[in-house]
Amino acid sequence: MATATQIQKGYIDYVLSNGEAPKSVYVFAKRLKIAEEEFYLHFGSFSSIEKAFWADAVSTVVQAIRQQEVWPSFSAREKVLSFFYGFTEFLLKNRSFAVYTMKAYRQGLSAPAVLEDAKPAFEAFAESVIVEGLETGELADRRFFTKRYKDALWVQFCFITRFWINDTSAAFSKTDEAIEKGITVTFDLFQHSPLDNLLDYGKFLSRNGRFV
Amino acid sequence: MLSMDKNMLPRAYVNKFTQSQYNAPPLSGPLVVRTFTRHFGKSPEQIYDRFDIRSTHAASIGQVHRAELNGRQLAVKIQYPGVGDSISSDLRLVKPFAFRLLGMSEKELNVYMQEVEERLLEETDYELEVRRSQEFSQACSHLDHVVFPKYYPELSGPRVITMGWLEGLHLKEFLQTNPSQEVRDRLGQALWDFYNFQQHELRAVHADPHPGNFLITPEGNLGVIDFGCIKELPDEFYRPFFSLILSDVLQDREKTLRAFRELEMILPQDSPAEIEFYYQAYREMIGLFARPYATSEFDFSNASFFEELYGYGERISKMPEFKQARGVKHFIYVNRTNFGLYTILHDLKAKVRTDRYRPAAALNNGSTSPVQ
Numbered sequence: 001m002a003t004a005t006q007i008q009k010g011y012i013d014y015v016l017s018n019g020e021a022p023k024s025v026y027v028f029a030k031r032l033k034i035a036e037e038e039f040y041l042h043f044g045s046f047s048s049i050e051k052a053f054w055a056d057a058v059s060t061v062v063q064a065i066r067q068q069e070v071w072p073s074f075s076a077r078e079k080v081l082s083f084f085y086g087f088t089e090f091l092l093k094n095r096s097f098a099v100y101t102m103k104a105y106r107q108g109l110s111a112p113a114v115l116e117d118a119k120p121a122f123e124a125f126a127e128s129v130i131v132e133g134l135e136t137g138e139l140a141d142r143r144f145f146t147k148r149y150k151d152a153l154w155v156q157f158c159f160i161t162r163f164w165i166n167d168t169s170a171a172f173s174k175t176d177e178a179i180e181k182g183i184t185v186t187f188d189l190f191q192h193s194p195l196d197n198l199l200d201y202g203k204f205l206s207r208n209g210r211f212v
Numbered sequence: 213m214l215s216m217d218k219n220m221l222p223r224a225y226v227n228k229f230t231q232s233q234y235n236a237p238p239l240s241g242p243l244v245v246r247t248f249t250r251h252f253g254k255s256p257e258q259i260y261d262r263f264d265i266r267s268t269h270a271a272s273i274g275q276v277h278r279a280e281l282n283g284r285q286l287a288v289k290i291q292y293p294g295v296g297d298s299i300s301s302d303l304r305l306v307k308p309f310a311f312r313l314l315g316m317s318e319k320e321l322n323v324y325m326q327e328v329e330e331r332l333l334e335e336t337d338y339e340l341e342v343r344r345s346q347e348f349s350q351a352c353s354h355l356d357h358v359v360f361p362k363y364y365p366e367l368s369g370p371r372v373i374t375m376g377w378l379e380g381l382h383l384k385e386f387l388q389t390n391p392s393q394e395v396r397d398r399l400g401q402a403l404w405d406f407y408n409f410q411q412h413e414l415r416a417v418h419a420d421p422h423p424g425n426f427l428i429t430p431e432g433n434l435g436v437i438d439f440g441c442i443k444e445l446p447d448e449f450y451r452p453f454f455s456l457i458l459s460d461v462l463q464d465r466e467k468t469l470r471a472f473r474e475l476e477m478i479l480p481q482d483s484p485a486e487i488e489f490y491y492q493a494y495r496e497m498i499g500l501f502a503r504p505y506a507t508s509e510f511d512f513s514n515a516s517f518f519e520e521l522y523g524y525g526e527r528i529s530k531m532p533e534f535k536q537a538r539g540v541k542h543f544i545y546v547n548r549t550n551f552g553l554y555t556i557l558h559d560l561k562a563k564v565r566t567d568r569y570r571p572a573a574a575l576n577n578g579s580t581s582p583v584q
């Protein structure tokens with residue numbers, strides 16, 4: 001019996017050796033010397049293998065970074081940074097495949113479909129970190145906006161992934177910079193900032209406009 | 213080109229450049245960890261017995277962390293990511309500023325720019341820095357009262373340098389402790405020996421005598437902690453330049469002119485009037501510069517010498533004749549080094565023996581004899 005991991009490995013190998021997906025599940029199963037129905041036990045299609053690849057990457061990295069000794073001492077900001085550094089590091093082993101799956105989605109702002117399964121995994125992580133940050137007071141609890149924090153992090157996720165895919169700098173140091181600066185800005189916005197005072201002042205003025 | 217005006221070029225450049233790096237927020241803990249895992253495949257906590265994830269202070273293009281391994285205190289320097297790539301573009305941004313400051317045209321300054329860019333790029337190469345630090349601290353190990361941290365190449369990489377932690381005060385803090393004249397003289401002598409040994413024996417010199425690169429240890433020794441910027445002195449520069457300073461060439465108009473031509477301080481297309489002008493101006497400058505060498509001992513607390521030096525710089529900075537490229541590119545860092553050295557010695561108010569590590573034979577090309 002082939003396991004999901006074996007099938008995924010076989011698929012990655014096929015794609016990287018041939019530069020394209022197998023013509024059909026039949027062809028692929030034959031090559032792996034497994035029955036076609038065995039394939040369907042684990043995956044519905046080739047694209048679900050690709051989606052699982054990204055989702056697995058996210059959960060593997062989340063697990064790994066939580067093992068770090070320094071983890072409990074990290075702030076929410078540092079936890080998210082740690083995730084992205086771990087994530088791009090982890091993907092390095094399979095960069096060619098990652099690039100292949102994203103090839104079709106390089107353009108456009110919406111999240112690539114191949115990241116569909118990675119999204120809930122990442123959001124669960126983001127949510128837990130945000131909740132911690134709100135509890136310690138590191139992040140500002142704002143009406144309406146607090147619920148969108150994880151969306152902002154998801155936007156960063158897609159941006160950083162795409163940046164890394166297209167990065168050509170040595171050791172992908174540009175991606176490091178993109179992570180460091182991008183997450184810093186994002187978390188600056190999550191924190192109590194002059195923006196809150198500005199909004200508060202605006203609210204006050206709009207309510208008391210008749211005195212102006 | 214020997215002007216102190218242009219001596220400002222690297223400083224202005226470096227200041228602007230490091231400013232843009234200093235303004236960068238400190239590296240986050242996770243990026244520090246990442247820098248280690250990237251290069252060593254291990255996190256800092258796996259490499260050292262103890263590693264302080266918060267940096268103790270910023271270095272010019274990175275930050276310093278404290279660590280401990282096998283009971284030894286270590287300083288771990290980590291470079292900001294992307295510094296190397298951004299040098300060229302950052303320098304382009306600074307260029308117009310430098311031109312305005314010096315009032316020169318772009319074309320004339322390009323040679324010097326390149327020199328500065330080269331040095332700055334070298335400074336971002338931490339592997340090179342570790343190699344050089346080891347070489348230089350080895351070569352200078354016999355000098356009295358000069359100490360160096362130990363370097364750990366196996367714990368260093370393209371963006372990380374691990375060295376021993378030197379305990380000590382920076383010059384400014386040290387001077388506030390009101391040290392005795394004896395201690396000042398000793399440190400001044402250590403500085404003098406350190407620089408002159410390098411210039412004349414190694415023909416390559418630690419070209420960044422910034423007070424921040426030195427520590428005065430509790431034992432009253434001079435600790436040298438940064439070998440990021442090294443200027444090598446090629447023979448075609450070293451020989452004519454130091455023959456002007458260390459021998460009686462300056463007394464002989466023809467020999468002086470020959471040296472000035474070799475150093476491109478006087479150019480082939482200069483008119484007789486121009487030759488006379490630059491001859492006088494540069495002769496005065498070299499004479500000033502060489503004064504500490506003229507006697508076997510020199511008191512750097514001597515305010516009148518420094519007034520003369522600054523006065524001269526002030527004067528020529530206003531002369532249109534000096535708003536053009538003159539002098540080979542090597543002057544930039546050699547000037548910076550030696551004026552930097554003089555300034556620190558002046559701050560120390562040290563009296564030093566200036567006849568140590570003087571080259572004799574190398575400069576004596578048959579016709580001149582060194583001043584004793």
